Amino acid sequence: MNAPPPNDSAEPVRTEGVKYVAKNMRLDLRLIAEMIAPGSRVLDIGSGDGSLIGYLYRTRGCDARGIEIDMAEVTRSVAHGLPVMHGDADSDLAQYPDGAFDYVVLSRTLQAVERPREVLRQMLRIGTSAIVSFPNFGHWQVRWQLLRSGRMPMTSVWNRPWHETPNIHPCTIRDFFHLCADEGYVVEKWLAVDDAGQRSPWRRFSGLANLFGEQALFQLRRA
Amino acid sequence: MDQPDLAAVTHQHVAFDDGMALDCGMALGRLVVAYRTYGTLNASRSNAVLVCHALTGDQYVAETHPVTGKGGWWDMVVGPGLPVDTDRYFVICANVLGGCMGSTGPRSPRDGAAPGVLWGTDFPPVTIRDMVRAQKRLIDHLGIARLFAVIGGSMGGMQVLEWAASYPESVFAAVPVATAAYHSAQNIAFNEVGRQSLFADPDWRGGRYWESGSVPARGLAVARMVAHITYLSEQALTRKFGRRVRGGAAAGDLALFGDMFEVESYLRHQGSTFVRRFDANSYLTITRATDYFDLAAEHDGNLSAAFAGTRTRFCIISFSSDWLYPTAESRAVARALNRAAANVSFVEIASDKGHDAFLLDEPDFHRTLAGFLAGCAEHAGLPE
Numbered sequence: 054m055n056a057p058p059p060n061d062s063a064e065p066v067r068t069e070g071v072k073y074v075a076k077n078m079r080l081d082l083r084l085i086a087e088m089i090a091p092g093s094r095v096l097d098i099g100s101g102d103g104s105l106i107g108y109l110y111r112t113r114g115c116d117a118r119g120i121e122i123d124m125a126e127v128t129r130s131v132a133h134g135l136p137v138m139h140g141d142a143d144s145d146l147a148q149y150p151d152g153a154f155d156y157v158v159l160s161r162t163l164q165a166v167e168r169p170r171e172v173l174r175q176m177l178r179i180g181t182s183a184i185v186s187f188p189n190f191g192h193w194q195v196r197w198q199l200l201r202s203g204r205m206p207m208t209s210v211w212n213r214p215w216h217e218t219p220n221i222h223p224c225t226i227r228d229f230f231h232l233c234a235d236e237g238y239v240v241e242k243w244l245a246v247d248d249a250g251q252r253s254p255w256r257r258f259s260g261l262a263n264l265f266g267e268q269a270l271f272q273l274r275r276a
Numbered sequence: 277m278d279q280p281d282l283a284a285v286t287h288q289h290v291a292f293d294d295g296m297a298l299d300c301g302m303a304l305g306r307l308v309v310a311y312r313t314y315g316t317l318n319a320s321r322s323n324a325v326l327v328c329h330a331l332t333g334d335q336y337v338a339e340t341h342p343v344t345g346k347g348g349w350w351d352m353v354v355g356p357g358l359p360v361d362t363d364r365y366f367v368i369c370a371n372v373l374g375g376c377m378g379s380t381g382p383r384s385p386r387d388g389a390a391p392g393v394l395w396g397t398d399f400p401p402v403t404i405r406d407m408v409r410a411q412k413r414l415i416d417h418l419g420i421a422r423l424f425a426v427i428g429g430s431m432g433g434m435q436v437l438e439w440a441a442s443y444p445e446s447v448f449a450a451v452p453v454a455t456a457a458y459h460s461a462q463n464i465a466f467n468e469v470g471r472q473s474l475f476a477d478p479d480w481r482g483g484r485y486w487e488s489g490s491v492p493a494r495g496l497a498v499a500r501m502v503a504h505i506t507y508l509s510e511q512a513l514t515r516k517f518g519r520r521v522r523g524g525a526a527a528g529d530l531a532l533f534g535d536m537f538e539v540e541s542y543l544r545h546q547g548s549t550f551v552r553r554f555d556a557n558s559y560l561t562i563t564r565a566t567d568y569f570d571l572a573a574e575h576d577g578n579l580s581a582a583f584a585g586t587r588t589r590f591c592i593i594s595f596s597s598d599w600l601y602p603t604a605e606s607r608a609v610a611r612a613l614n615r616a617a618a619n620v621s622f623v624e625i626a627s628d629k630g631h632d633a634f635l636l637d638e639p640d641f642h643r644t645l646a647g648f649l650a651g652c653a654e655h656a657g658l659p660e
Contacts, residue, residue, distance in 0.1 A: 116619070124624060131591065131621045132643040134651020138592075138610055138622035148614040 078104045081246060081268060085158055085184050088242065088272055089115065093155035096120065096180065098142045098172075099162040103130035106137070120145055143167045146175035154180040161268070163187045164220040170232065177238065177275050186270045189245065191225030191263040210267050226263040233273060242272040282553065285342045287335070287371070287378030288312060290417050295387075296409060302400040305387035309414045310378025311335050311370040314354060315362035317420070323658055324420045325360055325649075326411065327369040328428030328435035331503075331562055332554060334377040335369045338362070343377075343553050352637055359646035364653070364660070365424065372435075373410040374402045374561040380410075382557030383486070396557055397483030404431070404569045408438045415446070422446050424656060425649060429453035429634035430601065431562070434569050437609065440590070441571060441582040449652040451645065453593045454634040456605035457579055457612070458570035463600065466506050467563040470499030474556055483557055492556045497547030499559060504546045509597040509630030513539060572612075579608070580615035589655065590620040591648040593641060595633040621648060 082105045089095060091113040097106050100119025103126070109115035119137035121127045130137035138145075142159065143166050157180030159172065164187050166172045176183040188210045189195075198206035205215040211223070224232075226245065233240055243259075245266025262269070287310040296307045312335040317324060327337050327350065334341075338348040338355050354360040354367055371379035382399040385391070415423065426439045426447050433455025440450040456463075474480050477495025485492055505513075517539040572579035590613055594606035603624045610622035625641045627633040634641065653660075 118619060124626070127621075127623050128625070128640055128644055131623050131651075132640075132647030134647050134654060136589065136619050136621045136651075138614075138620055139607075139624060140610075140622070145611070145614070148611045150615060150617050153617040 078108060081160060081186055081270065082108070084244070084246065084270055085160060085186065086113070088184055089113065089156050089158075091115065094153070095156045095158060096149070096154045097158045097160075098146070098176075099159065100130065100135075100137055101126055103133060103135040103137055105158065105160070106130075107133065107135050110135070141166075142172045142175075146172065146179060149175075149179040151178055152181065156180055156182045156184055158184045160184075160186045161188065164190075164223045166222065169222050169224075170236070173232070173236065173238070173273075177273065181274060182241070183238075183273045184271070185229075185273065186268055187224065187229070188220075189226050189263065189266050189269050190223040191227060192267050193264050196264075226259060226266060226269045229269065229271065230259060233271075237276045238273040239276050240271060241274055242270075244270050246270060282343060282376065282555065283383070287342075289378050290414060292413055292417075296406075296413065298400050298406050299403040300401050304380060304400070306380070307373075307410060307413065308378065308380045308384065309370050309373075309410050310375075311368060311414055312337065312339070313369075314338055314367040315365055317366040317418075318659070321420050322422070322424060322656065323365050324415070324418070324423050325365040325367045325425045325427060326415065326423050326439070327354060327360070327367055328411070328426065328432035328439075329369060329372065330428070330430035330432045331566065332500075332550065332559075333432070334375065335371045336377070337367065337369045341553075344549070349635060353642060353645065359642045360427065360649065361646075364658075365649075368414070368418070370411050370414050372407045372431075372562065374399065374407070374558060374565060376555035376558040381555070382561055383555050394486055396486060397560070399557065399561055401568070402561060402565050404434045404438050404565055405442065405574070407565065408435050408442055411435070411439075412443060412446070422448055424658065425449040425451060425652065427451040427453070427645075428455075430455055430631065431566050433601075434566065434571075437571055437582075438569075440586060440588050441574070444583075444586045444588055447588045448656050449589045449591070449649070451591045451593065451648065452606075452609065453641075454595055454598050454601050454606075454631055455609075456601045457572060457582075457609050459567050460605075464567045466502060466600075467567055469502050471560055471563060473498035473502070474560065480556060483560075485556065491551060493548075493551045496551045496554065496556050496559060497544070500550040500554075501543040501547045504543060506600045507630055507632040509599065509628055511597060511628040512630050512632075515628070517542060579612035583613055583616040583618050586613075586616060586618050588618065589652050590618055591644070592620060592622040593634075593644060594624045595627045595629070595631070595638075595641075596624055597628045598631040598633065600631040 095115050095117040097119045100121045106117035106119045109117040120140045122141045127139045157176040163169050194208045195206040245262035246268045289310040292307040295305045297303045338351045356363045371377040374381045376383050382395045386393050386395045426436045428436045433452035436452040440447050474495035477492035479490045480492035520538045575581040592606045592610045594603040613620040
């Protein structure tokens with residue numbers, strides 16, 4: 054929390070000479086990419102179409118690899134020359150040796166894994182840093198909808214009915230700070246962003262971020 | 277049967293007169309490796325791709341076969357502009373040790389024996405590792421220090437794994453397809469049925485059929501028929517044949533013998549064509565080699581130890597309907613590689629064609645293979 058905030062100016066991402074950066078790479082992935090030192094070893098859990106690892110390899114010279122549960126995405130990624138393996142956060146992280154990576158990334162997936170606490174432990178076992186993004190269940194719209202209608206909230210972020218959502222472990226930014234404290238993780242950086250991944254101005258105040266941030270992005274390390 | 281006799285065809289080869297030591301403790305006094313190449317080796321000798329063939333395959337990957345007259349067994353994969361692009365890569369494929377297309381095997385002259393005497397069933401038992409050693413001799417002979425990639429399916433995939441484990445510095449990228457790190461009891465069981473059908477054929481003559489010029493055709497054909505079933509899937513068989521009966525047979529005819537169902541005649545055809553291009557003792561030798569294969573056992577039971585410290589980039593590919601080398605076996609290899617912190621891609625291709633899918637038109641597989649190789653070429657700094 055005391056770490057200096059990342060670069061404030063929203064720098065345009067350099068794409069010249071880049072062969073494979075998905076044109077619409079999500080902004081939160083760009084924010085994650087900014088946190089990662091060039092030349093480092095990165096594991097992206099839930100790598101999707103591979104745009105983050107492709108970007109990290111081709112613009113930052115990272116040894117970036119992915120794990121993805123959707124086979125069609127895996128096939129597409131490998132067919133683009135990206136090292137991705139079919140697997141999932143809950144069962145495959147345990148296979149990697151300690152300290153195999155400098156960064157382990159889990160973006161927008163923590164709320165959907167079976168054992169989020171164990172997944173975080175594994176991330177910080179196999180990696181020096183964990184970068185985690187998740188949708189914030191503490192956002193004011195979520196709170197307001199539940200209070201007003203008495204029904205499970207439906208927002209642009211939480212947009213599936215309760216019986217169909219894969220998000221089985223939603224949490225708030227405050228919850229996540231508590232979990233990190235319980236587990237003894239050091240929060241090196243954190244920020245709240247809106248759904249498009251734009252940084253919000255409340256990031257210095259966790260209470261405000263918890264109310265107004267739609268997504269949270271954390272960088273953790275072991276104490 | 278207007279195709280040349282198996283023994284009458286000569287094959288491009290290299291002979292090593294200093295022979296080679298084998299895992300079984302014996303040594304071959306002379307080693308011949310028959311091989312084919314496609315494409316051009318570049319000046320830095322960095323674009324060589326070794327393709328490893330499966331049990332009944334051979335070195336004729338992408339050209340008309342000199343014995344059968346049919347196209348290459350992987351001519352959808354290897355060639356100009358294809359996933360293993362011969363405009364870009366120099367592709368090598370060698371007939372395996374123990375095979376019958378020119379490399380040293382049971383059909384070769386026996387060490388130290390009178391002219392005309394073959395090894396036959398006295399050919400030493402060979403392992404997948406022995407096959408790979410023989411290939412390494414060829415690669416050294418060709419002056420290639422590091423293969424850009426080693427690729428193979430089924431038994432060829434076992435060789436890929438063995439290459440990566442035995443010569444990690446010589447393999448930049450490895451693509452084991454539809455394979456496993458060991459032969460399961462079920463794999464061994466099917467192989468044993470094939471071997472027993474050979475032994476039961478009176479023409480096998482205790483393995484000395486070659487002395488009289490006979491061929492244990494029935495036994496070899498049955499072995500092939502059983503094996504062929506394991507290469508397919510129930511869906512593929514149903515789709516291709518269903519319960520259709522042959523044209524001449526009326527549905528009411530309840531004949532005990534003869535070609536009744538189309539699937540029967542298909543298998544008989546597979547069996548009979550196989551006999552003309554394969555040697556029975558080679559079949560015994562090679563099936564045994566696959567049964568012996570257990571890469572973890574070569575490393576105190578720890579599969580990831582086989583790949584400790586490896587810098588090879590792996591792409592493990594399985595097929596969803598392959599029950600001979602199921603995806604779970606490929607996943608086990610991928611996880612062992614993860615434990616060794618290796619760079620591994622792992623894809624299961626959706627297909628209903630069973631184990632044979634790796635030889636068939638599977639666009640997702642071909643795209644994956646092409647993309648993986650292109651990505652590796654970028655990492656290896658291979659010119660486009």
